[in-house]
Structure formats: C-alpha cells, structure tokens
Amino acid sequence: MDLSCGENLQNSGNSSNGRSVDMCVAGPDRALDRDPRLLHNLLTLERAHALHTDYFEHVQIDIQPFMRKIVTTWMLEVCEEQQCEEQVFPLAVSYMDRFLAQRAISRQQLQLLGVTAMLLASKFRQCHPLSVDLLCAYTDNSVLPDEVRQWEVMLLQRLNWQLSIATAFDFVEPFLARVPWGRTNPLVRTHALTLISVCYTETEFLLVPPSLIAVACITAAARGLRVRMSVGELCALTRAPAAAAELVARHVERVLARATQPPEPRARPAPPAKAPATDTTQLQVTPTDVQDIHF
Known part of the structure; x- marks a missing residue:
C-alpha cells in the first residue's frame, strides 16, 4: 500500500506569541469522511x-x-x-x-x-x-x-473521563463530503464553521443536537454564498426533519444578523432647561442637599 503525507513538517513547532504553534495539520481524509461508519459513530456519541x-x-x-x-x-x-x-x-x-x-x-x-x-x-x-x-x-x-x-x-x-464528545464541527466535513455541492464550494465550510462558533456562544442552541446545528449552519452559509443546495440532502444523512432544520437555519440567520448589526449611536443628552426667574418675595423651595443650606 502506498501512503503519502501532505503535511508541511517544516512549519511544525513554530513560535507565535511566545508559545509553540503546531502548524502541521492534516487535511481532510476523503476516504474517512465517506465511510458510513463515521456518521454512525458520531450520531451515537451525540445521543450519549x-x-x-x-x-x-x-x-x-x-x-x-x-x-x-x-x-x-x-x-x-x-x-x-x-x-x-x-x-x-x-x-x-x-x-x-x-x-x-x-x-x-x-x-x-x-x-x-x-x-x-x-x-x-x-x-x-x-x-x-x-x-x-x-x-x-x-x-x-x-x-x-x-x-x-x-x-x-x-x-x-x-465528565466521567469521557472526553471524546461529538461537536457540530465534527459533522461539517462528513456532510460536505456526501453532497455534490460540498467540495466545489470551499467557502461553505469556512462560513459554516464561523456560524457554528457563534451558535456555541448562544444559549438558544443549548438543547439543539450538534448534527442539527451543523445542518443549519451549512444551510445558512450556502444561502449566504448563493450556492444551489437542498436542505433535504443534509437531513437525509441524519434523518432529521427538514422542517426542524429549516427552523434552526432561519434562527441562525437571525442570530448572525443580530451579531453583525452595528451598535446604535447614543443620542446626546439634551441640555438642561433653564429655570424661570422667580420673584424675590416668593418663598424658596426646601433644599434637598445639605450643601445647599446657607447658615
């Protein structure tokens, strides 16, 4: 069997910000991503x-x-x-x-x-x-x-020493490897991972399964890039209802719009209105601060 290594070993262990950064990262394994056992194991971890x-x-x-x-x-x-x-x-x-x-x-x-x-x-x-x-x-x-x-x-x-947990990031590569438009649009993966990171900071997605988050973020990313796709193709991989995926995808789009919306400029406070001149013979109002009392 011929094995090849596509990693750049020269960049491994480079120093950045005072620490070693491992730039020796393997690319996607297409044989692994298309293996039917991969999605089965991920969904099993997700349920567990x-x-x-x-x-x-x-x-x-x-x-x-x-x-x-x-x-x-x-x-x-x-x-x-x-x-x-x-x-x-x-x-x-x-x-x-x-x-x-x-x-x-x-x-x-x-x-x-x-x-x-x-x-x-x-x-x-x-x-x-x-x-x-x-x-x-x-x-x-x-x-x-x-x-x-x-x-x-x-x-x-x-955690009972169980550190191997399926996250929404784990589902992105297997999903994109199984749809015809997944590999031809590399920006879909980049945008989907960004949306997933935003979802993990929002409590609204706390009870949403990671696989459904991945489907929704891929859908929202593909729509934003105007890529022709079908939500049903992704839902068929997880047997999730298309209506649920569409609902989560729309919510992801609303969260993204809310996160990217520029903050509203603060209105300048109006200048205090000048008090009308009072007659000297009129009784003064009782002061509310002790410093306003003249002995």
Whole structure:
C-alpha cells in the first residue's frame, strides 16, 4: 500500500506569541469522511452526551444565560488569539455545559470553569496544549493556577473521563463530503464553521443536537454564498426533519444578523432647561442637599 503525507513538517513547532504553534495539520481524509461508519459513530456519541434539560431552570441558581454568553465569547476570543485548533473551542464549551448540567456553581466560578474546560480541550485536540499560566494571564490573574489544577481533576470526574464528545464541527466535513455541492464550494465550510462558533456562544442552541446545528449552519452559509443546495440532502444523512432544520437555519440567520448589526449611536443628552426667574418675595423651595443650606 502506498501512503503519502501532505503535511508541511517544516512549519511544525513554530513560535507565535511566545508559545509553540503546531502548524502541521492534516487535511481532510476523503476516504474517512465517506465511510458510513463515521456518521454512525458520531450520531451515537451525540445521543450519549446530549443535554435533555435546560440547566438554567433546574440546576443553576446563581448563573444566568447572559453570563454564559459573556464567558463563551471570551473563550472564543482566547482560542482565536492563540490560534487553537478548530475543535478546541466547541469541545471546551461542551465540557462546560455538561458540567453545568450536573453541578451548581457560583457566578465567580464560571470563568474558572471556562479556563479549565479550555485546558482540557486543548490537551485533547491539539499537540501543543494551552498552558495553565497563559490561561490565568488571560483572566488578569483573577484565576490562580492551583485552582485550575484542582478543577481539572474535578471536571474530569464529573465528565466521567469521557472526553471524546461529538461537536457540530465534527459533522461539517462528513456532510460536505456526501453532497455534490460540498467540495466545489470551499467557502461553505469556512462560513459554516464561523456560524457554528457563534451558535456555541448562544444559549438558544443549548438543547439543539450538534448534527442539527451543523445542518443549519451549512444551510445558512450556502444561502449566504448563493450556492444551489437542498436542505433535504443534509437531513437525509441524519434523518432529521427538514422542517426542524429549516427552523434552526432561519434562527441562525437571525442570530448572525443580530451579531453583525452595528451598535446604535447614543443620542446626546439634551441640555438642561433653564429655570424661570422667580420673584424675590416668593418663598424658596426646601433644599434637598445639605450643601445647599446657607447658615
């Protein structure tokens, strides 16, 4: 059997921002992506680790949905700045959601959980994991390295040491490899992965299966690029209802429009109206500040 390697070994281990960046990334394996066992195993993993209840209503007391939005957006910015592998961010968010579905924590511990989840995801998905000290520096040292190491063990125990979780990123390549328009439009993959990252920061997609998120984001990306496609082709791969995929795809488009909408300019405050001159014989109004009293 003839084996070939298409990786650029010269770029492996380059230094960027004071750390080693592994640029030796393998390309898509078409034989693997078309293997029917791949989708079957991904769907099995998806069902095994699916969230069935909204933990904001049944588990968490001190944490609100907007707090998760803030922390996950910060996690995405850290992963992008550190040039992490594509799978690190969605996997870290999945770890965090699975933990929050089991144990209630305080709002002061939410960023600590996000740091720990990124540490585990980077260890699992890339050759050069993020260091504990680097992640703590991103928190302005509000999180201590010893706390991260303690929470790393606790997070592993809560996850039952099951770190192989199917994310929406995992479904993109197999889906695009099985539709005729998937390989001819490389921008569809890039835009779909961007939309998936946005979805993982939104609590509205918390209970949506990763495969359905992938179908919806691919659909929204193809529509934005004016690529002729059919939602039914993607739904046939997962046996998901086409109506559900269309509903999620439209919601993804609304979220994208909301995220890209420029902020409204703040209106300038109107100048205070001048008080009319009062007659000197009229009694003065009782002052409300003690500094206005003249003894």
